[in-house]
Amino acid sequence: EAEVAQSPRYKITEKSQAVAFWCDPISGHATLYWYRQILGQGPELLVQFQDESVVDDSQLPKDRFSAERLKGVDSTLKIQPAELGDSAMYLCASSPYRQGVVSDTQYFGPGTRLTVL
């Protein structure tokens, strides 16, 4: 069964350092999402891509976060500089995009657990 891949699984960094997370969606899935999940809360959407284009990044803190999906396949999320409050699980999800379909299931990767010291 196809899965969303993410790396690294765990990352510990000091504040003010730069960190990067990588995601490879399920093959053929046009839509890719990055979420942040703080312990005890539901995932919060940071950025949504349709192929290589950003569809929604309204909740992305653009002063320190950036995301790209240059070839419309895998994606990288970067934080520079990291702050203590960025400690969370960063989840990547993908879904197919089919015209005329009202909604489609998002499939999540295993996530990257970030700890900022």
Place this chain on the structure above:
Amino acid sequence: GQNIDQPTEMTATEGAIVQINCTYQTSGFNGLFWYQQHAGEAPTFLSYNVLDGLEEKGRFSSFLSRSKGYSYLLLKELQMKDSASYLCAVDDDYKLSFGAGTTVTVRA
């Protein structure tokens, strides 16, 4: 903004039934999803409702009432492995807004 409410915690006995309620107020609606999330793991898809009524899938069922902004997830014949967080999420234009999750603890 989006407002999605579900209880924080529920406890039930192995073999019993538990119903997790979710109420929502969102600007758009393309359907409602339920996900299961074990501690430290990614959410996994359980069910999707876009029309009113009950969708049954094995031990799990999900109900939707769009006019009431209400859904529930029903877990039957509870097993220890069902101990997890259950997330209610509303799809608004291909974007999911999640509730905070309901932690279900199954006791022997």
